[in-house]
Amino acid sequence: xxxxxxxxxxxxxxxxxxxxxxxxxxxxxxxxxxxxxxxxxxxxxxxxxxxxxxxxxxxxxxxxxxxxxxxxxxxxxxxxxxxxxxxxxxxxxxxxxxxxxxxxxxxxxxxxxxxxxxxxxxxxxxxxxxxxxxxxxxxxxxxxxxxxxxxxxxxxxxxxxxxxxxxxxxxxxxxxxxxxxxxxxxxxxxxxxxxxxxxxxxxxxxxxxxxxxxxxxxxxxxxxxxxxxxxxxxxxxxxxxxxxxxxxxxxxxxxxxxxxxxxxxxxxxxxxxxxxxxxxxxxxxxxxxxxxxxxxxxx
Numbered sequence: 001x002x003x004x005x006x007x008x009x010x011x012x013x014x015x016x017x018x019x020x021x022x023x024x025x026x027x028x029x030x031x032x033x034x035x036x037x038x039x040x041x042x043x044x045x046x047x048x049x050x051x052x053x054x055x056x057x058x059x060x061x062x063x064x065x066x067x068x069x070x071x072x073x074x075x076x077x078x079x080x081x082x083x084x085x086x087x088x089x090x091x092x093x094x095x096x097x098x099x100x101x102x103x104x105x106x107x108x109x110x111x112x113x114x115x116x117x118x119x120x121x122x123x124x125x126x127x128x129x130x131x132x133x134x135x136x137x138x139x140x141x142x143x144x145x146x147x148x149x150x151x152x153x154x155x156x157x158x159x160x161x162x163x164x165x166x167x168x169x170x171x172x173x174x175x176x177x178x179x180x181x182x183x184x185x186x187x188x189x190x191x192x193x194x195x196x197x198x199x200x201x202x203x204x205x206x207x208x209x210x211x212x213x214x215x216x217x218x219x220x221x222x223x224x225x226x227x228x229x230x231x232x233x234x235x236x237x238x239x240x241x242x243x244x245x246x247x248x249x250x251x252x253x254x255x256x257x258x259x260x261x262x263x264x265x266x267x268x269x270x271x272x273x274x275x276x277x278x279x280x281x282x283x284x285x286x287x288x289x290x291x292x293x294x295x296x297x298x299x
Contacts, residue, residue, distance in 0.1 A: 001224040002231050007157065010231060013238040014196065020245045028197075031241060032088050036060065038200055038282065040080045043184050045203035046210070049073050053282065075110045076181075082106060083185055084198075092193050095147060095186070103185060107178045115176040119143065126173050131218065133173030142172050150190075159234070162190045163226035167217045187230070197241055199233035204283070232274055240279035247288035253278050256287045 021028055041056040051073050055065055059077045083106050093099055105117025119139045120126065126133040134142055150165045166183055173179045188198035201210055213225040243250060257267035271278035271285045278287040 001160065002157075002227055006231055010159075010235060010238075013235060013242070016242055017197075017238050018195065020242060024245055027245065028241060029088065031244060032198065033085070035198070035200065036081050036084050039084060039188075039198065040077050042200050042203045043080060043181050044073070044076050046184075046201065046206050047180050049076060051077060072111055079107050079109055079111070080181055080185075084188075087185070087189055087192060091195070093189055095151060095189065095193070097144060097147060099189075100143070100147075100182070100186070104175060104178055104182055107181060107185075112177060119174045120176055124176050126176060126179075128173065131171070131173075131214070133179075134171070139172060139174045143169075143174050146172070157227075158194055159227045159230050160223070162187055163223045163230055165190070167213070167223040167226055170214055171218055191234070196234065197237040199230060199237050200280075201229070201233065202280075202283075232272075235274040236279045239274065239277040240281075243277055243279065243286075243288050247290065249289040250281075250286050251289045253285035253287050256289065256291070259289075260292070 037057045037060055038053065040060070041051065041053045044051060044056070050069060051059070055069065056077050058065055059074055060081050083103055086103075086106070087093060101117045101119075108116035115124075120133070120136040121139070122136060124136050133139075146165060146168050150161055153161065156164070166187055169183045169186065170179060175182065184201055187201075191198055209229055213223075213229070216225065217223060253267050253271055254264050256262075257264050267276070267278075268285060270276045271287075276287065277291060278285050280286070
């Protein structure tokens with residue numbers, strides 16, 4: 001869970017974002033589309049794809065790679081990008097079973113059409129490390145219950161609802177393949193339905209920030225760690241858009257730190273904790289050159 005101070009900060013950023021969004025709808029859509037290669041790269045890399053960010057950018061641009069890669073990985077990149085584009089075309093997509101299955105079918109098209117667009121059934125058990133997914137005969141009912149709970153329970157804080165859904169979805173592991181990527185797609189569907197920007201779960205920090213949460217959840221049923229992670233990434237996404245709309249010039253955080261006599265590692269830690277409005281572009285921390293608010297007390 002997150003404390004009230006963090007909730008208040010997110011609400012303040014939401015309100016500013018909503019105000020700035022008026023009249024900047026085209027720019028915000030361009031920002032989201034520009035993020036697709038990074039989003040696709042990170043989500044696939046979390047699943048151990050060998051494609052780099054540069055490879056992903058080339059594939060999505062229709063260019064040839066300078067090395068041979070598995071054809072599956074090419075379709076993984078193209079299909080995930082296509083799904084992301086579909087979700088960005090409309091501001092809201094009602095979360096239901098049909099939508100989940102349709103998206104999964106797109107995700108696995110030309111990869112494994114035999115299992116695309118359907119949940120596990122029969123003897124299709126799946127295991128990830130030491131975790132065994134739910135019994136195939138109960139998967140349909142479990143996912144329906146999960147979707148209903150998400151759509152009907154309005155008492156939870158919105159990030160708690162998204163966090164619980166993600167933890168449960170990945171614990172059930174409803175598909176034979178594509179569970180992780182689908183789970184992250186659904187996080188962003190839920191955020192965009194709430195009028196918020198998508199987030200990017202970073203591959204580089206998956207072993208420290210993401211994977212351990214799945215290990216702990218089945219034994220504790222506590223999803224607060226997911227809420228905290230999503231809250232941090234959402235603040236970054238909001239800071240990014242607010243800065244791109246309002247800043248005169250955006251520079252690397254390392255340059256900003258040097259210009260303001262701040263130690264680089266201190267600035268990086270502040271960025272990771274989102275106590276300064278820094279954000280990542282192509283995996284590099286950036287910030288508005290003119291940012292000075294609270295400089296002395298922050299550092």
